[in-house]
Amino acid sequence: MINEGTFPVEPWHIRETRLELDILAQSESVFALSNGHVGLRGNLDEGEPHGLPGTYLNSFFELRPLPYAEAGYGYPEEGQSIIDVTNGKILRLLVDDEPFDVRYGELLKHKRVLDMRAGTLTRDATWRSPAGKKVAVRSTRMVSLSHRSVAAIEYVVEALDEFSRVTVQSELVANEDQPKPSADPRVAALLNNPLEAVAHEHDENRAMLIHRTRASDLMMAAAMDHVVEVPGRVEVTTESGEDLARTTVICGLRPGQRLRIVKYLAYGWSSLRSRPALRDQVAGAIAGARYTGWDGLLDAQREYLDEYWDSADVEVEGDPHIQQAVRFGLFHVLQASARAERRAIAGKGLTGTGYDGHAFWDTEGYVLPVLTYTAPDAAADALRWRASTLDLAEERARELDMAGAAFPWRTIRGQECSAYWPAGTAAWHVNADIAMAFERYRIVTGDHGIEEECGLKVLVGTARLWHSLGHHDRHGAWHIDGVTGPDEYTAVVNDNVFTNMMAARNMLIAAQACERHPDAATDLAVTTEETAAWRDAAAAVHIPYDEELGVHQQCDGFTGLREWDFTDDTEYPLLLHEPYVRLYPSQVIKQADLVLAMHWLGHQFTREQKARNVDYYERRTTRDSSLSACTQAVLCAEVGHLELAHDYTSEAALIDLRDLHHNTRDGLHMASLAGAWTALVAGFGGLRDDDGVLAFDPQLPDGITSLRFRLRWRGFRVTVDVRRDAAIYTLRDGPDGRLPIRHAGDTAELTTHGPVSLAIVPRVPLLPPPPQPHGRAPLRSTSSAR
């Protein structure tokens, strides 16, 4: 866990004031830079020490066999693993003959700052070498949001006190040594040295390495170029080999003199293009970067971010921790998606190798809802990516003897990579999550183009899947059996409420979309009999409800299962200490499941049902998944447990700044970081869109004095300023200057003429705040009034 003091609370920066080597891997994730296409972990310039060296290209992966001691029909045979590609971050420094290494000599100062408005990571170090030479090193690193293939580093060395001969070795390194990723030698064997050299070239200041992967047969190129500024004589030479290119800069610095190097990096990869085409593409990118120049890249970066923050920023008064954390989350969500451009947005973005770099339902379920309101173009691209894998999903459905399309539980390229079907293939809900993301995008942006371009066939494919998966019983009720809902501690169940409701929604959405696009539907061989069958199944969907207890059953029979005995000895996460065979048939929940249904499909539950369900499920939810706290925050806020909602918001937002799940080293938790926005905006702002209207129902917890957020809705830009007693809505611009909304259940109209202030309708909880499982009370928000 990262201590509270490690990153001091500041609104727009994540600052590290001294180097803590024991959390080096975590800080590498926190300080990762990415634009969704290229990702650089926050490794030190000189390459080591490191927790996990990491340079990633979105969707550049290697295949590996998935082993099964007992295989079964339909099990995926190949996995896809993101790989650490050619590292261009490395700038090694020698002071006289001694390498700058924070573990030797004396580190007099070491500060790192992630600037979330500038989009840069700056490092400021003062070091005395073992021989007593003192230098200051200041590096600034960026991955360009405006230039998709480009990263750049400004590296400045200053001699202090006395003359020093300074050597900087700027490198491209392929096939870096990796820390052993697991005890299993089979995994390590393949992922070490994943790159096969194809070509290398260099001239005085520049070099390029081209490699390919062995099994997935993808080719990549990495190039570097340098601008060197120094008073006096300097020697710059470059050499290259198969796995290494090195530019060496040597000069002498008198006290106060500085060597400044700007290193431009460009990356490209392709599964199709030829070596010359790829080489020229990357050479062009680096030439463009050099032409734009360091200051030009910085300016463009800030401009890109200004535009983003203008639509996305959330201001939280009263809780500076959450203020900092929600911006950190939004910054990384943007970094994961900004220039992904029809590639996957992975669960950990491009910040680490956790989950093999796979994308899950996190993308459509947690990240896209935020992007749809704040960066809709990025959301559209993510939807296009998913749609581009439809052929693979259809193939998978056929393999599984199903109709339509079965999207993968986890993947990079689109093929199913889940090797444990009860928490993979059986989690069919990913298909409805995807369908709903298309529909949400259409509702929120008003852009029907994506639906026409690619959404309709996804909606039809997923509706067909659901219809073939479910069945009617003798009495006409429609069931889906043998599925796993979001809660992975209760798997392979019958009639999971979340899944059933989402499936019904999916089929209805698809039927409506076919109505809107009759010709396109006909092209997909959709008949009115088929859409009628979807509507009929959706209308007949069975929703298990326990009349005795007055709560919904997460799945058929859930409320009759054995209760889990939470004690002082219970260790979390349970999955590391208890077998599935015990967890599954117990009333113990990993993550919001029924509670998530009440968020996404809130209009299908009464107010009392929500209150009673929250009360019941809160007591049984361990939040062993990072996807849980944000949803619990939203529903706790809705039913009036505002302080608990505040705590959950903290937990969602601080997941990586505090390493709450003890695996930030492997990469950041994009869904939870996005969930911080959701917790604030949907929780305390009460934002809902599930019946097609922009609706709010704001109310603040004691510890937050004001909450201001912005969002986009069908071409409008809206600012919502929530105070203790009133919410002030400002329509900044939009198509015709008038926007109907709902506030606390009543309709209202916003105009661009001026802000509208509407009184908060206080929420009175029906029930007292529920307790959590023993030992799982949430991180208490620091500004909480309790």
Place this chain on the structure above:
Amino acid sequence: MINEGTFPVEPWHIRETRLELDILAQSESVFALSNGHVGLRGNLDEGEPHGLPGTYLNSFFELRPLPYAEAGYGYPEEGQSIIDVTNGKILRLLVDDEPFDVRYGELLKHKRVLDMRAGTLTRDATWRSPAGKKVAVRSTRMVSLSHRSVAAIEYVVEALDEFSRVTVQSELVANEDQPKPSADPRVAALLNNPLEAVAHEHDENRAMLIHRTRASDLMMAAAMDHVVEVPGRVEVTTESGEDLARTTVICGLRPGQRLRIVKYLAYGWSSLRSRPALRDQVAGAIAGARYTGWDGLLDAQREYLDEYWDSADVEVEGDPHIQQAVRFGLFHVLQASARAERRAIAGKGLTGTGYDGHAFWDTEGYVLPVLTYTAPDAAADALRWRASTLDLAEERARELDMAGAAFPWRTIRGQECSAYWPAGTAAWHVNADIAMAFERYRIVTGDHGIEEECGLKVLVGTARLWHSLGHHDRHGAWHIDGVTGPDEYTAVVNDNVFTNMMAARNMLIAAQACERHPDAATDLAVTTEETAAWRDAAAAVHIPYDEELGVHQQCDGFTGLREWDFTDDTEYPLLLHEPYVRLYPSQVIKQADLVLAMHWLGHQFTREQKARNVDYYERRTTRDSSLSACTQAVLCAEVGHLELAHDYTSEAALIDLRDLHHNTRDGLHMASLAGAWTALVAGFGGLRDDDGVLAFDPQLPDGITSLRFRLRWRGFRVTVDVRRDAAIYTLRDGPDGRLPIRHAGDTAELTTHGPVSLAIVPRVPLLPPPPQPHGRAPLRSTSSAR
């Protein structure tokens, strides 16, 4: 599949009249010889061609890592695999300089006969070498039932037509080349060359090789000795190396002259004993074999088998196929268990490497019921083996956060080796199957010694497991959720009827045993509160029943699941063509589950329930497991579908003689072979013992004119001769000459004074015979009247 004509119908022999190389692997399994300690596949004397070379020692295994692409808590990390040990079967023949190989020259005659009374495999071949020399080779092979460590081969070569120089190389070969067992190189890597040489020695006629396994650290020794008889000069030399010992016999034979070699083999292994101790043990065994001599071994073999057949034989008039097959099954069941002596009886005995040589619930569920009635000492030893693994079962239960003992789903030594928990650990019923085997043994043999010696603690451990696994609901009903019953196509379900009833039975049996042994129970810390809790749970056990349909539900909600669409295109076994994620939530059944409950716990169902349940489940059972047909035979017979029962009996009995499951090459199906006895004796004989009384209710199908079987009951030997109209019971001997039985529901008494003839009570089926899933009608019995 093996054709009907491959093994002509004969009552006491399995005869192969010509060598069919395309079913060589299957015939190696069919002709396997074993005594439960040493097993030799029916490989040709000269070693090749072969399907799968196989020499096995019970419980001599190697460890191998179990790989998981996504691991989970409590997953076993190591598997145990039976290995092909030092092959002593090899006798290579050279005629002049040409090796006798059935693929070259001209095979003028090749017959093999398994004699089930003699306990020998004889081969009779006439061969003309490529150079035109003609020889007759006759070999007879045995694995001694009386001498546990010993096998022997009589090998006779006769020159025909003209003089030949004959060379016989008799060998011990360790680390034989294996056919590639799977496409996965990880599996093959470990099991090739599993033996590490420890020592080797030889003198003129004899040799010994000692090896050890690398990971499991077991040591084995194999020795051979030879007696050579030939007119004229003969040269016998022996040499030995790490993995090979060879005795070479060279002589000249004139037409009609014979070379006769008797090769004695002895095997031993230990995890504890030293190399010298093991060496001397095996040297002693081979000296004993030589002292007994070939004829002495043959006589002892026949004597052992006479004794067995006297208790076990079943005579089937009217259906010679079943007659042959049931003896074949009983012979192999004896071979798998006779001298296992506190080692596991594997699912395939010692006939092949299928299922890695593991023992499953097949042992207690299918094999021991037969042995208990026919060879009770072998049954007792098998129970002692299971009890000897109790410490491991207790450890496993602790690991899984359970009380008591959790016996493994599959194992050689006792550790859980199942790498797929939904059809492994979740199949908790294995524990009740074990408990019931102890109880059945006590009831049937009247021997309480095993219960005192080791059974009580097994009963208590398993009862504790069940009690910690189940729970009471709000209304006091007792449930077991998240389990897998016998049917592996409907896994991880709630309230599986078979499991629930067996668990209740297990707890009751344990409580009663504690009453019988109060002091021993106290030593196990059993209190009257604990036994009361067992009885209470057993009394409150929930048994799902569908009132609307009037049938039991195999598990909670089963009769509401989606029906499987069996069509012309359905391919069996389904598990090779459909994913679990589709199979589990459908009304499609791999094997008798509820139907098995009606056999084992028949007194808990009414006659009408049985009829209706059979009708319902027959239509949905694919018999994709070899454990199914025998149980379906028993229940079909009980509810009056006698012809269908006859067909299922054929299918169970002929499983390997016809290779019905297409995997006889990997070894024989011991449970199904044992099940042939059960189908006849419990099906047409109506034998039941589940309420503690020896009960019969015989009735024959049209195609069987008379059925005579023998069994042992509490020291009595009983013969039952079932005719069309009457059953004649003969009490051959017993403790006091009087035995109360039940016949067709009425009590009767047998005495040693003479046979008792009781009239058959015809069974009138309540319902017509049900159909099977499309394409799964059973093998029609050849003598069926239909």
